Amino acid sequence: MTLTSATDVAVRVDGLVLRYGRTTALDGVSVTLGAGVTGLLGPNGAGKTTLLRVVATAIRPDSGAVSAFGHDALSGPGRLAVRRRLGYLPQDPGFHPSFTAFEFVDYVAILKELTSRSARHAEVRRVLDLVGLDAQRGKRIRALSGGMRQRVALAAALVGDPALLILDEPTVGLDPEQRMRFRELFAELAEDRAVLLSTHQTEDVMSLCRVVVVLDQGRVRFSGAPLELAGLAAGRVWTSDTRAPGALASWRTGTGAYRNVGDPPAGASLLSPTIEDGYLTLVDLRSTEGQR
Ligand SMILES: Nc1ncnc2c1ncn2[C@@H]1O[C@H](COP(=O)(O)OP(=O)(O)OP(=O)(O)O)[C@@H](O)[C@H]1O
Structure with missing residues (x-):
């Protein structure tokens, strides 16, 4: 399908x-x-x-x-x-650091039941190419940067399309x-x-x-x-010259003004909400900080 x-x-x-x-x-x-x-x-x-x-x-x-x-x-x-x-990119892909990028993805391809060696190797080259790692495929994972390792993990998730x-x-x-x-x-x-x-x-x-x-x-x-999530904070994001103590979040921006999310005071000057503002109105981080 x-x-x-x-x-x-x-x-x-x-x-x-x-x-x-x-x-x-x-x-x-x-x-x-x-x-x-x-x-x-x-x-x-x-x-x-x-x-x-x-x-x-x-x-x-x-x-x-x-x-x-x-x-x-x-x-x-x-x-x-x-x-x-399915392809799964976990938070910790369980790399063996002495494997090369090619060997790691090939190992995943074996686990994914790609039994024909030549077809499997072609698939490993395809996915490494897709994530822009064709030139690094012979490098050991321990010698790759964090970003390149993420790409190896993504390539592994993409095996088998x-x-x-x-x-x-x-x-x-x-x-x-x-x-x-x-x-x-x-x-x-x-x-x-x-x-x-x-x-x-x-x-x-x-x-x-x-x-x-x-x-x-x-x-x-x-x-x-996503725009609906941002919309949850419509009318609840405002700017002020000082910190708003009752707000869910209030921080001083680079311009020196405070950006506040929560119930605005009367006459507040409202801002367009972002998705982060919508998220903040849903998940009151202050009420959960102590539990995590
Ligand atoms: N293997 C485990 N054994 C016991 N508790 C676990 C285990 N894995 C997760 N938990 C607990 O289950 C809850 C959900 O954890 P989970 O890792 O799914 O959250 P998350 O949203 O992915 O968090 P994060 O953003 O930190 O990655 C947490 O309270 C966590 O401590």
Whole structure:
């Protein structure tokens, strides 16, 4: 199945609950993914990585359902069918530092059941080329920069041309130029694929995502277009000459004026909200800081 329109559902997650001991990491999460990039935002510990790992079939939930491309991802045969169609870039890809970039991606390709050596090697060259690492393919991973390692991990996720890409903070630690390159690549890949992207970068969400899901304490707090998320803060962002003590967030900007998010005082001079402002109105970071 190729995803031809944004309304084709690739993945359906329904009522996921997952506990680690006494911590409830997912508390009844439901989401659907179609073609395009779905961004996952949320504070540290919100459950983003846990959700990605469930969709990637790396861990099982305590309850709930996950289906992808019409297969039940929680049953044995369904799980295998789903695994064959997904690529996963975890936060820690488990590199063996003495492997070369080529060897690492080749090793992943073997795990992905590409048994013909020549076809597999052609695929490894294709994905390394796609992430711009063709010239570095013989370099050992320990000798690569952090950004290049991220690209190796992305190449590994792209082996076999998966219809579903699951990316856990793929742009962390990248410089702005590399982030831009990754964005270009994700946008291109997402034209006919479902991409689930966990990130703390609200600019990535604004520039890439068709849908953004905000998770907080294991629950979906928002699901909609990035502009709708920004719109939640309409009328709640204002500028002032001094810090606004009652605001959810108040900071002095480079111009010397304060930017405030929260309930404005009468007569405040309002600003256009960003996606970050919308996020701040949903997730009151002050109420959760002590718990994380
Ligand atoms: N293997 C584990 N054992 C016990 N608790 C865990 C485990 N993995 C995650 N948790 C807990 O589950 C909750 C959700 O964690 P998760 O890693 O999914 O959050 P996250 O949104 O990805 O956070 P971050 O933005 O920091 O990566 C947290 O309270 C975390 O401490």
